[in-house]
Amino acid sequence: MLSEGSSFMKGMVMGGLFCLLLSLLGTFSPISDSKTDSHHHHHVKAASKEELSRRFSDSQVQELNNQVQVYCVIMVQPKTLIYWATVIETWSKHCDKAEFYTSESSKALEAIDLKENDDWARLRKALKHAYENAGDMRWFFVAQPTTFAIIENLKYLILTKDPDEPFYLGKTMKSGELDYVAYDSGIVLSYEALKRLINVFQDESKCPEKGRALWKLSEDKQLAVCLKYTGVFAENGEDAHGKGLFNSRTVDSLIADSIKENPNDVVEGCCSDLAVTFSGMSPNQMHVMMFGVYRLRPYGHDFHDSLVFYPPEGSDND
Amino acid sequence: MKNTTLMFSVGLVTGFVLLHSTLNSLPATKTFSVLLGDVNKRRGVQPDLTGATVHSTWNVPHTVRILCWIVTAPKNLESRTRHVRETWAKHCFKTLYMSSAKSDFPTVGLNVSEGRDNLYWKTIRALQHIHQHHLDEVDWFLKADDDTYVIVENLNYVLSKHDPERPVYFGRRFAPFVSQGYMSGGAGYVLSKEALRRFIEGFTTGKCTHFSPIEDMALGKCMETMKVEAGDSRDVIGRQTFHPFPPENYVVPQLPRPQPWFLNYEYYKRVEGPGCCSDFAVSFHYITAVQMYVLEYLTYHLRPYGYKYRFNPEDKEGSGSTVKPLAALR
Numbered sequence: 001m002l003s004e005g006s007s008f009m010k011g012m013v014m015g016g017l018f019c020l021l022l023s024l025l026g027t028f029s030p031i032s033d034s035k036t037d038s039h040h041h042h043h044v045k046a047a048s049k050e051e052l053s054r055r056f057s058d059s060q061v062q063e064l065n066n067q068v069q070v071y072c073v074i075m076v077q078p079k080t081l082i083y084w085a086t087v088i089e090t091w092s093k094h095c096d097k098a099e100f101y102t103s104e105s106s107k108a109l110e111a112i113d114l115k116e117n118d119d120w121a122r123l124r125k126a127l128k129h130a131y132e133n134a135g136d137m138r139w140f141f142v143a144q145p146t147t148f149a150i151i152e153n154l155k156y157l158i159l160t161k162d163p164d165e166p167f168y169l170g171k172t173m174k175s176g177e178l179d180y181v182a183y184d185s186g187i188v189l190s191y192e193a194l195k196r197l198i199n200v201f202q203d204e205s206k207c208p209e210k211g212r213a214l215w216k217l218s219e220d221k222q223l224a225v226c227l228k229y230t231g232v233f234a235e236n237g238e239d240a241h242g243k244g245l246f247n248s249r250t251v252d253s254l255i256a257d258s259i260k261e262n263p264n265d266v267v268e269g270c271c272s273d274l275a276v277t278f279s280g281m282s283p284n285q286m287h288v289m290m291f292g293v294y295r296l297r298p299y300g301h302d303f304h305d306s307l308v309f310y311p312p313e314g315s316d317n318d
Numbered sequence: 319m320k321n322t323t324l325m326f327s328v329g330l331v332t333g334f335v336l337l338h339s340t341l342n343s344l345p346a347t348k349t350f351s352v353l354l355g356d357v358n359k360r361r362g363v364q365p366d367l368t369g370a371t372v373h374s375t376w377n378v379p380h381t382v383r384i385l386c387w388i389v390t391a392p393k394n395l396e397s398r399t400r401h402v403r404e405t406w407a408k409h410c411f412k413t414l415y416m417s418s419a420k421s422d423f424p425t426v427g428l429n430v431s432e433g434r435d436n437l438y439w440k441t442i443r444a445l446q447h448i449h450q451h452h453l454d455e456v457d458w459f460l461k462a463d464d465d466t467y468v469i470v471e472n473l474n475y476v477l478s479k480h481d482p483e484r485p486v487y488f489g490r491r492f493a494p495f496v497s498q499g500y501m502s503g504g505a506g507y508v509l510s511k512e513a514l515r516r517f518i519e520g521f522t523t524g525k526c527t528h529f530s531p532i533e534d535m536a537l538g539k540c541m542e543t544m545k546v547e548a549g550d551s552r553d554v555i556g557r558q559t560f561h562p563f564p565p566e567n568y569v570v571p572q573l574p575r576p577q578p579w580f581l582n583y584e585y586y587k588r589v590e591g592p593g594c595c596s597d598f599a600v601s602f603h604y605i606t607a608v609q610m611y612v613l614e615y616l617t618y619h620l621r622p623y624g625y626k627y628r629f630n631p632e633d634k635e636g637s638g639s640t641v642k643p644l645a646a647l648r
Contacts, residue, residue: 007322011329016337018330065624089571094622152622251620255611266404266611273619284570287592291569292616294625295597298471307624317569317592318628 042235043242044169046274047160052306055160065307068155069096071137073130075123076145078106083145085109086283090290093312094151097137101126120219121209124201127189131198138163140194142187146279148286149186150293152309153274157237157245158188159307166193166232168224171246171277179234180224184279185246187220188237196230203229243272248279251289287317294318382474383456384508386410387444390417390425390464391432398464399423401607405614409470411456416444437503438533442521445509449518457482459514462506467605467613472598473508476551476559485512485546490560490601491585492534498548499585500538504603505562507534509546516544552586553596554631561595561602564609568594597629 052061072095076084084100088109092098100111103122112129116122123142130140139158143149161167167190170181181187189197200207207226217225224234237245247254254270262269281289294311295318311318386407390399399415403423407413418440420427428443430436441461448459458477462468480486487509489501501507509517517540520526526540541548551559561568571591582588605613 004321004325007326008329008332011326011331012333012336013329014326015330015333015335017333019334019337150620150622152625156623251612251615252608255615256608259608259611264404267615267619270611271615271620273621274623275620284566287570288565289616291565291592291595292613293620293622295592295595295627295629296469296565296599296617297597297621297627298469298617299475299598300471301618303621305624308626309622309624310626311628317571 042233043238044157044161044167044235045238045240046157048240049306052160061306064159065309068139068159069137070139070141070151070154071096071130071134072098072149072151073126073140073142074098074100074145075102075126075142076100076109076111077103080145081106081108082283084111086286087143087145090286090317091149091151093315094309095141097135099130099133101129118210120216120222123219123223124209127194128198128201131194134191134194138191140189140191142183142189143277144184144279146281147184147186147277148279148281148289149277150275152307153245153276154188155309156274156307157276158190161190163190164192166190166196166227166230167235168193168227168232169235169237169246171244171248172234172236175221178221178224178228180221181234182246182248183218183220185248186277186279187223193227193232196232197223197227200226200230237276239272239274241272245272245274245276247271247275247277250280250285251278252285253280254278290317382458382477383411384458384460384470384473384477385412385414385448385452385456386460386462386468386470387414387416387448388462388464388466389437389440389444390415392417392419392421392425393432394464395421395423395425398607401610402462402464405610406468406470409468410460412452414444414448414452416440416447435531438528438531438536441533441537442528445514445517446521449514453511453514457511458508459511460506460508461503462601463504463603465605466504466506466601466603467610468506468601469599469617472559472596472600475598476600477508480510480549482510483512484510485516485544486510486549487513487541487546488549488551488560490558490562491548491550492538492583493585494583495535496538496542496548498542500535500541500548502560502562502583502603503534503537505560506601506603507537507560513541513546516546517541520544550586551600553598555629556586557589557596558586558594559596559598559600561599562604564602564604565595565599565613597627 056064072092074087074092100109101122102111102113103117104115105111105113114122114125116125127142141149141154157169158167167188168181169188171185172179173182206229227233239245251271255266258266258270278289388399388402388407415423415425416428417425418428418430418432419425426447428440428447430439430443460468460473476488487501487507489507490505491499492502493499517526517537520540520543525543528536530536538548553559568590569592577588602613
């Protein structure tokens with residue numbers, strides 16, 4: 001009777017240990033990983049207030065505030081002239097430097113004419129130009145004229161990130177095994193990432209100027225492939241709650257979805273308070289965004305932010 | 319011998335199942351990530367980034383109590399009014415939904431049929447109801463449509479400078495038909511306590527009558543008759559706060575263009591483009607359900623971190639406003 005009991009206990013212990021072992025192996029096993037959790041991409045979050053005050057003194061934060069400068073690389077074409085004009089009149093005023101790169105020149109608006117119709121080749125040329133003319137700038141934001149960006153929120157995201165480290169941020173998407181940053185929601189590159197990219201441009205086998213496949217990869221995927229060769233990987237920009245900061249859709253579209261999915265908490269369930277980009281908005285909607293973001297607010301709500309950004313000089317729509 | 323082996327096997331299975339179910343009832347990955355030192359860092363709980371401080375009394379010298387009465391109809395409750403209730407109406411001190419029929423929404427039944435011809439009857443009955451039941455509970459009475467979006471804090475700010483015992487009302491001032499002007503119905507208008515008393519008195523004494531179904535104009539005429547002042551709701555640099563159309567109709571820069579006189583109802587000089595609208599806008603009209611939440615997001619949530627707004631009317635720090643006042647104020 002006793003021997004049976006002790007056998008039972010031994011069995012229990014062995015069974016338990018066996019279960020534990022299997023579970024432990026489970027967390028390491030790549031098979032179970034891909035079954036349970038398919039997102040292997042990295043997340044980048046802005047530093048919280050507590051983290052900032054813990055790691056940096058007030059004067060250091062001030063330094064960071066002044067140092068974080070963004071060079072906006074805006075890829076335009078005469079066929080999207082109205083959007084091009086709207087970007088000039090709206091959010092690009094908040095870039096420390098906003099440079100417009102076009103496929104062909106337009107009589108109406110000034111830009112750096114790359115004289116290039118191929119999208120990928122044009123992007124390469126633009127990035128090369130930006131790198132060579134960066135001056136003191138250490139962060140690069142690549143956008144299309146259909147993107148609306150809030151540069152202050154971008155600066156907040158990258159504030160404590162070292163631009164001498166390779167950062168390639170935005171809204172990450174997956175294409176097979178490739179993680180890439182979606183073009184329409186904006187692409188953020190640190191100086192180091194851009195430097196490595198410019199270098200690998202010279203390697204025709206790794207990063208050809210004309211896509212080698214029978215079908216052409218879109219420029220954003222092509223960018224990811226080239227960066228990957230240099231050891232730079234796409235990272236998803238998020239707020240403290242894990243909400244994506246880079247959006248490929250309009251506010252209206254995201255809200256409409258949220259009404260269906262979170263009818264009792266539409267706005268909270270939708271988009272981040274510190275969103276960096278939206279995409280696909282009409283020129284009129286972009287003007288409304290300028291008002292909505294930089295002016296419209298409820299009287300009496302004060303924020304005690306760790307950073308200070310001033311309105312651009314001479315702007316009449318802020 | 320067979321028995322012990324059997325017991326061992328039973329024990330094995332029991333031990334396995336027991337531990338497995340225990341692990342599953344705990345947040346499993348967390349248990350092991352704690353043990354293994356969290357190799358694959360997942361999203362943790364982070365403190366709120368926005369760091370907003372909402373002052374409970376704001377910066378207004380005294381608390382302004384506003385009763386919001388929203389004109390609606392049974393057919394709109396699901397498609398429109400529900401979203402008013404989910405968004406801006408929450409910021410009112412008191413909210414009433416006025417309809418032809420009483421319901422569990424809840425709506426007040428006004429004993430008036432729906433339809434354009436009855437709009438002024440609805441207003442009259444609604445104000446009589448409010449006067450009878452709620453006069454002493456609040457200081458100001460805001461009328462809005464079920465497709466008006468209101469930023470109540472900004473209405474508070476406008477009204478905080480005025481005395482509710484004075485006969486005055488505010489809104490988007492229109493010029494025609496009434497010599498002191500009248501307030502657009504769609505953009506919302508707000509009566510002081512004394513203004514409401516005088517409106518009721520007007521109907522009791524017969525000085526005001528239902529002479530037209532155009533409710534905003536007719537009410538405006540009654541206000542003038544009862545010597546209630548049509549107030550100026552613009553901000554300190556002359557920008558409008560109440561708007562009878564959505565923001566898109568105003569903020570988009572336009573080339574100067576001729577306006578036929580009969581389209582320009584504005585009492586004050588019409589401004590298009592970014593100078594149209596105050597930072598502390600009070601209302602917009604013809605707002606769809608989706609747009610209600612969009613405006614909620616833009617007003618109360620989405621913001622540029624660290625941004626020092628250009629317009630700071632009460633800024634005592636001396637940096638002052640760098641926005642120039644509008645030249646021609648009528």
